[in-house]
Amino acid sequence: MTERLNKGRASLDAFGLVDYMSALFGEVKVDTGQEFAARVRSEHHQDVRLMRIAAPAHSGASDGVVQTSAIAPALICSYQVSGRLNLVQHRDHSSINPGDIVIYRTDAPVELRFDGRYELVAVTVPLGSPMMRPLHSRLDSVWRLPADDPVASALGLSIDAVERGLSRSPQTLRTRMIEHSVGAVEILVAHAAGTVATPQSRDSNLLQQALRVIDERLRDPSLGVDLIAAALFVSSRRLYREFHASGMTVASSIRQRRLERCRSDLTDPLHASRSLTEISSSWGLTSPSHFSLMFHGAFGCPPSEYRAKNGNA
Structure with missing residues (x-):
């Protein structure tokens, strides 16, 4: 039949x-x-x-x-x-x-x-x-x-x-x-x-792929190890291992990239009319006080002071 x-x-x-x-x-x-x-x-x-x-x-x-x-x-x-x-x-x-x-x-x-x-x-x-x-x-x-x-x-x-x-x-x-x-x-x-x-080439490639996913989704407040691992079809455990082997962590990589983007926007004349909160929120940093503390720790001064020093206040 x-x-x-x-x-x-x-x-x-x-x-x-x-x-x-x-x-x-x-x-x-x-x-x-x-x-x-x-x-x-x-x-x-x-x-x-x-x-x-x-x-x-x-x-x-x-x-x-x-x-x-x-x-x-x-x-x-x-x-x-x-x-x-x-x-x-x-x-x-x-x-x-x-x-x-x-x-x-x-x-x-x-x-x-x-x-x-x-x-x-x-x-x-x-x-x-x-x-x-x-x-x-x-x-x-x-x-x-x-x-x-x-x-x-x-x-x-x-x-x-x-x-x-x-x-x-x-x-x-x-x-x-x-x-x-x-x-x-x-x-x-x-x-x-x-x-x-080879395992080495695959692992190195995985780290670069993870960093690309971070850059592509940096504006997403929910960005984290689970989201990155899902995008790459690997386990969160394996992703943690790859970052650790390179002397990095997933959280610090996301944080540093977000702060760099915020610092760039603070000195960009195109963003002169935007508030600190608007800039930080656009890069997934939704807590103004937490953003200020992280920015000070990374660059040595609060974001408002950094903006003033660089002629975009």
Whole structure:
């Protein structure tokens, strides 16, 4: 029989992935000659998702247009546990066998055909995430890493093991386990692209990315470690470690940047008519008394005195 996956058994609805899969793959048809039944399991952190799918033969196609605004265009890194996948994207035809890894995008037309029962584990990472940006221009084809590739073999088994252990792990550790899988995807993407990803370069890059997020959102009074970590798809704990290793803290970095912007505005003729409170509030410092104390500590005098000395009183 043939039926649409998004109208399949209710058990799929219970996992909350029917709409998600439809958004990724468009109209997914199943033709098995029997009632279609799939097992789908998923965990997610922010917009990163780790999922396992076991299902009978079916085929699917997507025009690359995401059908819901709740799901961002993503890169899929899929480890084939069993069965065989035939995938076509960018006119690249790939046959994916057990132990192979395939990497492809959801924002480009794709055709998938599973010839028999299969199982796979996949990690989806938004294309707009920081780890994808340096490699974005390279992600223009399907990448297949065979089972006999030592990097693919080690990291594919690692992602498989992490997914199997998630449901039995404390909730407090699941986020870090998903981050482990994202790190594996980063290495696999770099490996497939012919580049090198090292912990040192990733950490240095993370710190620079965090500082860019701070600069971009400096006017937001709620800016803090949780907001920055969410924007970068990492844990707050990891962000604290990166800043600490560089002799910095998240709070001091935000504070110093805000005070520098305020100092600049205090001496800018374009802001001569604005009050101290207006200037400090525009940079996320909403307490006038606290702003005055911090400014004095950073620059040796109150903001009003600094403004007067620099000819903008």
